[in-house]
């Protein structure tokens with residue numbers, strides 16, 4: 001169902017790789033809500049993924065850019081204004097990658113060249129995006145920029161590794177840049193902290209299936225899906241949230257405010273029975 005929330009608005013969506021990607025759902029929904037958009041990803045992802053299909057489906061231009069390359073990002077903003085015919089009203093940063101996670105390096109055995117890459121792709125790219133946009137004055141008054149993040153920025157989650165540090169930095173950039181861009185051009189910048197979601201990036205996290213199940217059991221509303229995340233993005237891109245900025249907004253079915261739920265507790269109790277001796281003591285070994 002469409003509400004026409006983005007009628008007449010122009011947007012750029014970074015990070016759609018395939019139909020599971022959160023950015024893919026956001027792109028589809030933004031067009032349904034009346035926006036015209038461009039989409040961007042790395043040249044390699046465009047070659048290997050299904051992004052050109054999405055471009056055809058939505059009748060929008062696909063612009064290659066490595067989000068770690070400032071000049072590439074400048075070109076995305078320049079070209080997008082050209083093809084869409086004016087300043088940009090909304091931007092989605094939906095980009096994350098950790099070579100340490102990919103190579104199975106534990107957090108206490110990080111490769112620092114890889115850590116730099118993690119931070120550059122997953123966090124500093126957001127600063128580069130904002131700086132490029134601001135210097136080009138490419139974002140319209142009350143434009144809305146959203147980056148996707150995860151709660152491991154605040155609380156330690158097993159397996160999230162150096163991506164936790166990247167997300168903490170990403171959220172900090174939203175606040176620091178949000179102050180300056182808000183003060184000078186009324187542009188708002190927020191992060192949405194999404195539930196575990198089965199995507200290409202999500203599936204790379206160690207123990208993702210169990211993390212997904214645990215979060216689902218703890219959250220009173222259950223995990224938020226990629227489609228539901230796209231719905232939330234629509235509201236954040238719309239004129240209904242003109243005074244929301246510099247926030248980290250949890251979109252997680254209530255997970256971040258929970259301690260323990262009945263459903264998780266039952267699972268926990270059941271799960272330990274096989275590790276108990278005849279006296280009910282847990283055998284850890």
Ligand SMILES: NC(=O)c1ccc[n+]([C@@H]2O[C@H](COP(=O)([O-])OP(=O)(O)OC[C@H]3O[C@@H](n4cnc5c(N)ncnc54)[C@H](O)[C@@H]3O)[C@@H](O)[C@H]2O)c1
Pocket residue numbers: 015016017018020021022023041042045065066067068093094095096097121148149150193194195196197198199200201202203
């Ligand atoms: N899946 C989850 O559980 C989850 C939960 C919370 C937040 N997030 C965040 O949502 C965002 C989108 O991830 P997703 O889950 O849709 O997975 P995804 O794998 O579909 O998207 C990640 C995207 O990042 C792009 N990317 C990687 N390196 C890049 C670079 N150098 N330049 C430009 N793009 C690059 C990839 O091509 C891909 O399109 C990420 O920031 C992720 O951390 C995901």
